[in-house]
Amino acid sequence: MEDGLVRSISSGLSQKGVRDHNERLLLSLIQRHGALPGSDLARIANLSPPTVSAILRRLESDGLLERGDPVRGKVGKPSIPMRLAPDGVYSYGLKIGRRSAELVLIDFCGDTRHQRQLNYDIPLPDTIFDFVGAAVSEISGALSPEAVARICGFGVAAPFGLWNWPNTSDESDAAFQSWKDVDLRVRTADISGLPVTLMNDATAACQAEHMFGRGKEFRDYAYFFIGAFIGGGVVLNNSVFEGPQGNAGALGSLRTVGPNGESMQLVDMASIHQLELRLREVDLDPRQLWTDPDSWTSLSRYVDPWLGQTAQELAKAALSTCSVIDFEAILIDGAFPPAIREELVGRVRRYMATQDTRGLIPPRIEAGSIGAKARSVGAASQPVGTQFML
Known part of the structure; x- marks a missing residue:
């Protein structure tokens, strides 16, 4: 046997299986660290x-x-770094959210080549699958046959138990119940003709940050994504940890206390849904939060108190999370403009300074970098990771 992973042949792996594992290893290293010459990869x-x-x-x-x-050193031949070929692999990613569905086609480097979005008041299965079918047909028609042949799969990011989303009307509750009998994998595979992977939406957002964003800077961290409802993800030893049922990092379910002392969950206190309710109370259309990024500035009278409440809740949630695992960092991202994200992160840092941290090592509070499309990009990255990475 040569060395390293090739020794595992003696444990029963076939030659091809070991070769595939070593290929995945090198691809993973290049994806994680960027272009590397063969000498560095061997080491x-x-x-x-x-x-x-x-x-x-x-x-x-x-x-x-x-x-x-080529990179020239002081002596010897120049080294040739190898990098991922952007056109080597493509993948679709679909995010099904409370207010919108988004479909992206990403390349091997995680860049978005095509993007389509559908906004709605209530996500109904037939409406979303009609959108997916039309979008896939349109995008595929714009690609060369060679590019179509390199599409490796289709990832779907959606909240587990779509029918359990809280709503304010019997009509919308009844509409959500229609998701109970929908098999997302089967319906998506029928439309696309591709292998389909399914992820929790917040875990998918965490996956996008880990593969293509600031997650590369940290080994162990917790991740919060604030959409219509807040969710999260967990990264341990440089890997997104999904858990045996794919629901690890369900940080939106962390317990907190409501304004009247009642027991509540973080999702009830730190979601964009709370801001939507504030706007409805004064007869303002909350849909502008999703369709017009500038509205976050023009509505500062309502956004500012929401930021204060959300930051305070996130500071408490961050410490609760770190009481279980001493994460080195907490990353925060969401479906809002970058300026709002930076303001929120700054406020969380200030609130952290006032919290009781006895027995804890306070983590770094950092901003994520992917933004609103993190869930769709993360969904698209899953087939790539499954087929080409470790």
Whole structure:
């Protein structure tokens, strides 16, 4: 046996299985660290240089890697860093949210090549699947046959138990019940003809941040995503942890106390839904929060108190989360403009300074970087990760 992972052949893996594992390892390292020459990859992966060279040639021939610009050192030949080929792989990602559905097609580097969005008051299955069918047909028609052949799968990000979303009318509650008999995987596969993966929407957002955003800076962290309802994700040892049922990091269910001392969940106190309710009380249309980013500034009279409440709740939730695992950081993102995100993070930091932290190591509070499309991008990244990464 050569070295490293190849030794696992003796444990019963086939030669091809080990080769695939080593390919995934190198692709994962390049995705995580950026372009790297073969010598660096061999050292980090604990594989021999000839093994790495052979794998890199194979991945380049398959169109998954491409050569970067030569890097000249003080002595010897220049090294050639290898990087992911953007056109090597594509993947669809669908986010089903409380106020909108979003479909994206991303490339191997996580960049969005195509994006379609549908806004609604209530997400009804037939409405969303009609949208998906039309969008997939339109996007596929704009691609070359070669590009279509490189679409590896279709990821779907949605809240688990869509029919349990809280609502304010019997009519909308009845509409949500229609999701009970819908198999998202089957319906999406029928439309796209692709293998389908399903993720919790907040976990998908965490996945996007981890693969393509600031998650690369931290080994262990908790992630909060604030949409119509707040959710979260957990990253341990540089991997998004989904749990045995895919529901790990359900941070929106953390307990908190309501304005009258009643027991409530974080989702009831720190979601954009709360801001929507404030706007409805003064006869303002809350849909502008989703369709007009500038409205967050023009509505500052209502946004500011919502920010204060949300920041206070997030500070308490961050410490509660860190009482279980001593995360080095808490990342916060959401479906709002970057300026609102930065203001929210700043307020959470200030509230953290006033909290009782006995027995805890306060984490860093940092802003996420993906923004509103984190859930759809994260959904699209799942087929890529499943088929090409470790």
